[in-house]
Structures are given as structure tokens and as C-alpha cells.
Amino acid sequence: MKISVELTLSPLQDNYEPEIIRFIKALRDSGLTVLENPMSTQVYGEYDRVMEVLGREMRTSLSAVGQAVFFIKVVKTDRSRYEPHF
Numbered sequence: 001m002k003i004s005v006e007l008t009l010s011p012l013q014d015n016y017e018p019e020i021i022r023f024i025k026a027l028r029d030s031g032l033t034v035l036e037n038p039m040s041t042q043v044y045g046e047y048d049r050v051m052e053v054l055g056r057e058m059r060t061s062l063s064a065v066g067q068a069v070f071f072i073k074v075v076k077t078d079r080s081r082y083e084p085h086f
Contacts, residue, residue: 002078003050005043012067019064026057033080040071044080 011019024041027034030053033044043050062068 001047001076002045003047004075004077004079005050005054006040006073007043007054008040008071009061010069010071011061011065012069013065016065019061019068022064023057023061026060027053030057035080042080044078 009020009023010016024034024036027041027043032050032053035042035044043054058070061070
């Protein structure tokens, strides 16, 4: 089953950028479709593969920082080619 995931990593510390950059680079290197904007990152692919990568990289991020919050939305479909029709 294909899914689309929108997520935001918010480390709760002053020096937050290095871990966000590491996390996004790891997602890019995973082979999944990854799109970014200033507010969030979107990941697209097969459910099991997306969750495998996210689980591993989220664990790494949570271990690397004192405290962090992940905001996540999951949609059951691949929306990577979405274009507005208005």
C-alpha cells in the first residue's frame, strides 16, 4: 500500500539545525521520494518501507537530542504528483 507522510521534527534545544539537517539527508539517502519546504518534509512510498526508514531515523534523532517533537500526518495514497486544479 502506498502512503504519503508529512512530518516536522522540532528539537527542543537551541542548537536544533544540525539534527534536522541530518534527518532530512538520511531521508533523501533512503531511496524514498522526499520533498521539502520551509515548514515540513513529505515522504512517499510503500507503507512498510516508509515506516522502516522513519522508525530508524526518528529513533536516531530522539537519541541525539535532549528532547524533540515529531508532528506526523499519514495519508493512504501516494500524493507526490499532486497539482492543484484551481
